[in-house]
Amino acid sequence: MRYLTDRQRAEGKGAAHTGTAHHWFMSVSAVALVILVPIFLFVFGRTLGAPQEAVIATFSNPFVAIVTALAFIVGMRHFARGAQMMIEDYAGGTTRHVLVLIASGISWVVMASVLYALAKFAFLDIVLGAMG
Secondary structure, eight states: OOOOOHHHHHTTSSOOSOHHHHHHHHHHHHHHHHHHHHHHHHHHHHHTTOOHHHHHHHHHSHHHHHHHHHHHHHHHHHHHHHHHHHHHHHOOHHHHHHHHHHHHHHHHHHHHHHHHHHHHHHHHHHHHHHHO
């Protein structure tokens, strides 16, 4: 006969001990997004409808490129972590794993696409600058 207290029965079945780290990540990334997103929207809004050369010149600027890259990287990691938490709360089993992979995959694809576009803008600026 085993004499277990309520605490002994519950030990090892509770929290995964990652809640604090997750909370801090989400809080810090939210504060970063509060700063980065308005700057990005201001820059993007000014280039919206501009000729291609002006858009390339704007996003080739190192400050603008860094703000854009950080906004998308931080935003997509924030999205992936938030989506994972939501999915873990409402889905189970194989569905949970598939949905978490999809959310994470979407965030990585968006990040890679933005970084590729920024690198291409920088390359085009160099080429167009050398031509004329």
